Amino acid sequence: MLQMPMLGAGTFRLKDDVAYQSVLTALELGYRHIDTAQIYGNEAEVGQAIQDSGVARDAIFLTTKVWIDKLAKATFAASVEESLEKLQTEYIDLLLIHWPLKNDAVPMAEYLAELKAVKDKGLVKHIGVSNFTNAQLEQAIAILGEGEILTNQVEVHPYLQNRKVVACCRTHGVMVTGYMPFAYGDVLKDAVIQGIAAKHTATAAQVVLAWMRQNDFVTIPSSTKVANLESNLAAATLTLDAEDMASIATLDRDHRLANPDFAPDWD
Structure with missing residues (x-):
């Protein structure tokens, strides 16, 4: 099975x-690796791009997400x-x-049973969660069992390192x-990040992506510019040293951007 x-x-x-x-x-x-979601309203365009790319489907790791108004069994x-x-x-x-x-309008046991069911039917290879707190993740694991949840997709960048989660x-x-990962560009303006970038003759974005990778975080930045997409891929060749990593570790400031009114009570 394809790895993420x-x-x-x-x-x-x-x-x-x-x-x-x-x-x-x-x-x-x-x-x-391509990441979309029902609520983004672009699954059809993503699907067409995959079709037109000529890249074999089994070479692509494709993620989508079920929106909150579709969680009920019905x-x-x-x-x-x-979505398929x-x-x-x-x-x-x-x-x-x-x-x-946030409420139990649909119990977690109900929607996680549905998530597991589509996997058991072969419609989905892996299942996971997004924006789950530690208590919610523990509850989900209690429902599904250890080893079923591949990932928890959460906001993580140098200004929100989410260490408890x-x-x-x-x-x-x-x-x-x-x-x-770039906090809508906020971290790219940071003097520490820019200093590390200059030291390695890299971009600020590449420094952030190297930091993510070296912390074993998967990440999914979006871009519409060819140069940025190329540059982000090239970050795979950048390795930060221990001093760089320690410097970025000091930047955490609970700078959370994704916090809608239906968000959980964050850790």
């Missing part, structure tokens, strides 16, 4: 032809079938619960996928 590449191309906020071109370009440049499987149709694929490599519910995930062998 550490660097993927995200599609959050990308719409219509912009989403299509971004994914097509990413695949042409060598990306083999709507869950149908929403996954719709839009993505023009017979299976999804990784299906995530996009956000946990990372520690909990690692205790249970759950991979951490960090989204928004």
Whole structure:
């Protein structure tokens, strides 16, 4: 079974032809991990880009996510079938619960049973969660069993290092996928990051991506620019030294950007 590449191309906020071109370009440049979601409204464009890329489907690790209004038993499987149709694929490599519910309008046991069911049917290769707190992750593992949840996709960047969540995930062998690695560009302006970039003749973005990789975080930055997509891929050749890593560790400041009104009470 295909392993999840550490660097993927995200599609959050990308719409219509912009989403299509971004994914097509990413695949042409060598990306083999694409991340989308039902709520992004671009699954059809992502699917078409994959089709038009000429890259074999089994060489691509494709992630999508079930939105909060589809978690009930009555709507869950149908929403996954719709995602498959839009993505023009017979299976999804990784299906995530996009956000946990703050209330028990749909019990976690119900929507996780549905998540496991689509995997058991062969529609999904791996399952996981996103934006789960430690208590919610522990609850999910109690429901599904150890080893079922591949990843918890959460906001992680040098300004929000999410150490408690990372520690909990690692205790249970759950991979951490960090989204928004650049914090909408905030960390790219940081003097420490820029200093490390100058030292290595690299870009600030490459420093952040190297930091993510060396911390064993999968990450999924999105970009519409060929130069940025190329540069992000090239970050795989950059290795930060212990001093660099220690310097970035000091930048944590609980700078959380993804915090909608339905978000859980964060760790």
